[in-house]
Amino acid sequence: MSAANSQQIDPLLSATSLYCERDDRILFDNLDFTLNAGEVLQVGGSNGSGKTTLLRIVCGFNDAFEGKLYWRLKPLEHQWEDFYASVIYMGHRVGINKILSPMENLRWACSLRSQVTDTAIQNALSTLGLNGYEDSPCHTLSAGQQQRVSLARLLISPADLWILDEPFTTLDVHGVADLELMLANHINRGGTVLVTTHHRLQVDGNLRHLNLDNLQTKRQS
Numbered sequence: 001m002s003a004a005n006s007q008q009i010d011p012l013l014s015a016t017s018l019y020c021e022r023d024d025r026i027l028f029d030n031l032d033f034t035l036n037a038g039e040v041l042q043v044g045g046s047n048g049s050g051k052t053t054l055l056r057i058v059c060g061f062n063d064a065f066e067g068k069l070y071w072r073l074k075p076l077e078h079q080w081e082d083f084y085a086s087v088i089y090m091g092h093r094v095g096i097n098k099i100l101s102p103m104e105n106l107r108w109a110c111s112l113r114s115q116v117t118d119t120a121i122q123n124a125l126s127t128l129g130l131n132g133y134e135d136s137p138c139h140t141l142s143a144g145q146q147q148r149v150s151l152a153r154l155l156i157s158p159a160d161l162w163i164l165d166e167p168f169t170t171l172d173v174h175g176v177a178d179l180e181l182m183l184a185n186h187i188n189r190g191g192t193v194l195v196t197t198h199h200r201l202q203v204d205g206n207l208r209h210l211n212l213d214n215l216q217t218k219r220q221s
Contacts, residue, residue, distance in 0.1 A: 009036050012072060035194055037190055040203055042210070046213055054212070058194065090150060094143075105149055109156075116156045121156060144171055
């Protein structure tokens with residue numbers, strides 16, 4: 001093995017000994033994981049196993065846990081500014097203003113972090129099959145189309161790390177294929193994805209799995 005191939009890759013995000021409980025029920029205990037640049041980590045598990053909770057802990061939205069998180073090998077608690085500059089999070093809710101059009105929603109989303117041209121926004125919407133709907137109020141769109149508007153934010157975001165909670169919800173088979181291609185393209189460009197989904201991902205690239213059902217052990221009193 002060459003020296004170049006034997007070099008260890010430093011993880012982008014890592015966790016050690018995570019413990020979390022809810023309503024006196026342990027969600028996960030002694031959970032360790034690493035996430036490297038250029039890969040997808042799919043978090044699976046039954047309903048209530050803690051998938052969303054784990055993502056919210058990583059994003060700093062839930063501090064009711066034990067253990068340590070690291071961003072680029074440094075404690076995440078001291079790296080929030082760099083972390084938030086490098087991540088886009090999409091939760092269960094579609095995250096759009098249904099009164100506004102897809103164009104207006106994406107213009108507003110871009111204004112929070114960077115300037116993106118209308119051409120780039122139109123291309124993102126086109127990639128997700130929304131040609132002709134750019135100026136329609138989002139409340140006139142189907143649930144799947146609204147989800148596509150939300151997902152278009154990924155295509156115009158500069159974020160290296162995508163954290164996605166059940167992004168395939170409401171998508172039809174074409175939407176599923178489009179999103180899988182987006183994930184593959186992102187990691188093949190060196191990006192990283194942390195995603196929860198019950199869907200069996202078909203991604204051309206580095207895909208790993210973390211099943212929280214295997215970690216639900218009861219702490220001895």
